[in-house]
Amino acid sequence: MKAAVLYEPKTPLKLVELDLDEPGPGEALVKIMSSGVCHSDWHVIKGDWGNIPMPCVLGHEGAGIVEAVGQGVSTVKTGDHVILSWMASCGTCESCQSGYPNLCQRPPAAQAKVRMKGESEALYQMAGLGTFSAYTVVPEVAAVPIDKSIPFPQAALVGCGVTTGVGAAINTARVGAGSTVAVFGCGGVGLNCIQGAVIAGAIQIIAVDMLDYKLDLGREFGATDTVNASREDPVARIKELTGGQGVHYAFEAIGLVEAPFVQSVLCTRRRGVTVWVGHAPLDTPVTIDARALILEKTIIASMYGSARPHVDFPKILSLYRAGKLKLDELITRRFDLKDINVAFDLLARGEVARSVINFE
Numbered sequence: 131m132k133a134a135v136l137y138e139p140k141t142p143l144k145l146v147e148l149d150l151d152e153p154g155p156g157e158a159l160v161k162i163m164s165s166g167v168c169h170s171d172w173h174v175i176k177g178d179w180g181n182i183p184m185p186c187v188l189g190h191e192g193a194g195i196v197e198a199v200g201q202g203v204s205t206v207k208t209g210d211h212v213i214l215s216w217m218a219s220c221g222t223c224e225s226c227q228s229g230y231p232n233l234c235q236r237p238p239a240a241q242a243k244v245r246m247k248g249e250s251e252a253l254y255q256m257a258g259l260g261t262f263s264a265y266t267v268v269p270e271v272a273a274v275p276i277d278k279s280i281p282f283p284q285a286a287l288v289g290c291g292v293t294t295g296v297g298a299a300i301n302t303a304r305v306g307a308g309s310t311v312a313v314f315g316c317g318g319v320g321l322n323c324i325q326g327a328v329i330a331g332a333i334q335i336i337a338v339d340m341l342d343y344k345l346d347l348g349r350e351f352g353a354t355d356t357v358n359a360s361r362e363d364p365v366a367r368i369k370e371l372t373g374g375q376g377v378h379y380a381f382e383a384i385g386l387v388e389a390p391f392v393q394s395v396l397c398t399r400r401r402g403v404t405v406w407v408g409h410a411p412l413d414t415p416v417t418i419d420a421r422a423l424i425l426e427k428t429i430i431a432s433m434y435g436s437a438r439p440h441v442d443f444p445k446i447l448s449l450y451r452a453g454k455l456k457l458d459e460l461i462t463r464r465f466d467l468k469d470i471n472v473a474f475d476l477l478a479r480g481e482v483a484r485s486v487i488n489f490e
């Protein structure tokens with residue numbers, strides 16, 4: 131099978147032929163139909179997150195069809211359409227039992243491995259998935275069955291970016307009806323923070339970005355106001371737009387440099403909640419005056435939108451079917467696997483909301 135593999139940070143992905151083991155007990159073999167191109171893949175390519183073992187099959191935002199299941203599998207069957215979750219959960223640890231399988235302390239990993247054709251050493255797969263590949267084997271808990279009417283490209287995006295953004299607003303922050311919101315970054319995740327806030331009933335949503343094209347996208351997804359941070363101070367402008375108060379909730383959905391992390395705290399009002407959604411490169415310190423939090427402000431990080439995939443994936447798809455959540459509009463470009471490096475060039479230049487790789 132064909133897959134896109136990273137051999138060294140800061141180099142293009144290479145298309146190679148791989149072999150894949152049969153699914154073992156409790157595992158499912160999934161034929162990937164679509165895979166989103168996410169900023170987290172780009173972080174790994176750039177080496178932002180330190181020493182991830184290589185060679186590595188990248189990709190963690192995928193949807194496909196179950197082709198076979200191993201012994202004892204009961205929650206999916208051959209022919210099911212599934213969205214893959216990049217955080218498989220054990221179901222019994224403290225986090226899982228507290229309703230946070232996104233923070234599972236003992237995530238199961240598939241025993242079946244991918245290998246270079248004819249070689250014995252297993253390749254690393256990003257987040258245990260490696261969706262830039264024609265097939266993958268996952269623990270059954272990581273394959274969430276969905277309605278067959280949902281197109282695969284749209285479904286794939288729910289596997290990471292959509293759930294991360296919508297979940298940050300609805301699950302992590304619990305944005306309240308009638309509240310005011312600021313979202314820093316109008317990429318794949320930030321746009322979904324915006325639409326999560328819309329669904330939760332926010333009445334004012336201020337999108338912040340450096341690119342006017344991204345701010346236009348922000349409006350399309352429900353932002354009521356926009357601030358171009360390359361031209362004006364976002365904190366001052368957000369205060370001005372909220373009658374001097376600041377917002378109830380702010381989301382940092384960039385994760386590249388310090389400034390927006392700080393600004394996302396300074397732009398909130400008394401008792402305001404800041405959610406850090408962006409995953410910064412290693413060694414990105416954030417310096418905030420201790421008094422910035424003194425009026426009972428909160429900073430919380432969001433991991434995978436505090437998602438419970440078996441609850442949240444179907445819920446998000448119901449919102450999509452009801453016309454209350456945009457997925458089609460997120461897909462800017464579609465590519466074959468062979469053109470994956472072009473998709474990353476576009477991502478790096480901020481020219482897309484999301485690109486999707488389609489497999490036949």
Ligand SMILES: [Zn+2]
Nearest residue numbers: 168170290291
């Ligand atoms: Zn992702």
Ligand SMILES: [Zn+2]
Nearest residue numbers: 220223226234
């Ligand atoms: Zn667990």
